[in-house]
Amino acid sequence: MLNKYARAFFTRVLTPFAALLLRLGVSPDAVTLIGTAGVMAGALVFFPMGEFFWGTIVITVFVFSDLVDGNMARQAGISSRWGAFLDSTLDRVADGAIFGGFALWYAGRGDDDILCAVAIFCLASGQVVSYTKARGESIGLPVAVNGLVERAERLVISLVAAGLAGLHKFGVPGIDVLLPIALWIVAVGSLVTLIQRVVTVRRESAEADAAEAAAAPAAQGPAGALRPDADASGRDGEGDR
Numbered sequence: 001m002l003n004k005y006a007r008a009f010f011t012r013v014l015t016p017f018a019a020l021l022l023r024l025g026v027s028p029d030a031v032t033l034i035g036t037a038g039v040m041a042g043a044l045v046f047f048p049m050g051e052f053f054w055g056t057i058v059i060t061v062f063v064f065s066d067l068v069d070g071n072m073a074r075q076a077g078i079s080s081r082w083g084a085f086l087d088s089t090l091d092r093v094a095d096g097a098i099f100g101g102f103a104l105w106y107a108g109r110g111d112d113d114i115l116c117a118v119a120i121f122c123l124a125s126g127q128v129v130s131y132t133k134a135r136g137e138s139i140g141l142p143v144a145v146n147g148l149v150e151r152a153e154r155l156v157i158s159l160v161a162a163g164l165a166g167l168h169k170f171g172v173p174g175i176d177v178l179l180p181i182a183l184w185i186v187a188v189g190s191l192v193t194l195i196q197r198v199v200t201v202r203r204e205s206a207e208a209d210a211a212e213a214a215a216a217p218a219a220q221g222p223a224g225a226l227r228p229d230a231d232a233s234g235r236d237g238e239g240d241r
């Protein structure tokens with residue numbers, strides 16, 4: 001939802017900044033890399049110490065690089081497959097650091113095994129949610145569903161809650177309860193999203209297999225038949241197991 005509605009707004013706001021970086025000779029890849037390093041530092045230095053306000057401030061400054069890098073690449077006309085790969089791969093690293101930071105806090109001084117497990121669940125389910133789309137698309141399916149809680153929602157829900165929860169250290173009473181609430185919401189939302197995407201891939205793959213079988217029943221005799229785990233290009237998928 002945010003990806004659909006908020007992206008256009010942030011594209012307008014960030015375009016002049018992206019243009020400035022290009023004029024300064026900065027590359028989109030450098031922005032991707034520095035942004036990820038900043039998010040990791042904010043999450044893994046501040047969150048395990050319980051410094052949620054400052055951690056969120058640092059992360060927020062750097063996380064928007066994920067909208068700037070693509071904007072720069074498009075403005076300069078240098079969008080590339082490598083850039084798309086780097087962007088998506090480092091998204092996973094940044095997400096791992098954010099939810100890993102929460103888990104480290106609860107495993108340590110936050111001292112709450114259940115919330116530590118919920119944070120780990122958010123981390124793992126978020127990665128799997130993204131993987132479903134990447135793998136579905138790699139086997140030639142449209143994966144025409146985004147689902148309830150995409151990456152932008154995972155980040156906004158958890159970071160807004162973490163930033164506000166961090167105000168507890170400045171004397172705001174009771175506000176620290178927001179972080180556990182947000183983690184539970186992200187956990188349940190990610191599970192729902194995972195189910196939505198798996199159901200979609202299941203339906204789309206059945207439809208694609210049926211269409212393929214109807215189109216070329218004779219061409220795919222026993223010798224030429226694709227193995228069930230073959231991808232769209234006919235490779236048998238051995239390499240990625």
Ligand SMILES: CCCCCCCC/C=C\CCCCCCCC(=O)OC[C@H](COP(=O)(O)O[C@@H]1[C@H](O)[C@H](OP(=O)(O)O)[C@@H](O)[C@H](O)[C@H]1O)OC(=O)CCCCCCC/C=C\CCCCCCCC
Pocket residue numbers: 002003006007010056057060063064066067087088091126129130131133134149150151152155156159160163164167
């Ligand atoms: C006194 C109060 C103190 C509080 C301080 C805290 C304030 C700030 C708090 C939070 C700010 C959070 C900002 C989060 C911004 C997230 C931006 C972002 O990076 O979004 C990424 C997203 C996806 O980009 P990609 O297309 O590059 O990534 C794809 C995606 O990862 C796919 O994953 P999947 O969805 O499938 O799981 C992958 O499949 C794919 O491979 C990958 O390429 O970009 C967008 O979605 C664009 C929209 C961004 C919308 C940002 C909205 C920010 C809204 C509010 C922020 C300000 C809130 C301030 C609140 C203050 C509270 C007091």
Ligand SMILES: Nc1ccn([C@@H]2O[C@H](COP(=O)(O)O)[C@@H](O)[C@H]2O)c(=O)n1
Pocket residue numbers: 028029030032066067068069070071073074078079080081082083084085086087
């Ligand atoms: N270093 C990069 C980063 C991104 N791209 C291109 O932008 C697309 C992602 O756009 P976002 O607005 O979500 O950042 C990505 O698919 C690439 O096409 C790039 O080329 N180099």
Ligand SMILES: [Mg+2]
Pocket residue numbers: 065066067068069070087
């Ligand atoms: Mg990006």
Ligand SMILES: [Mg+2]
Pocket residue numbers: 066087088091
């Ligand atoms: Mg990204």
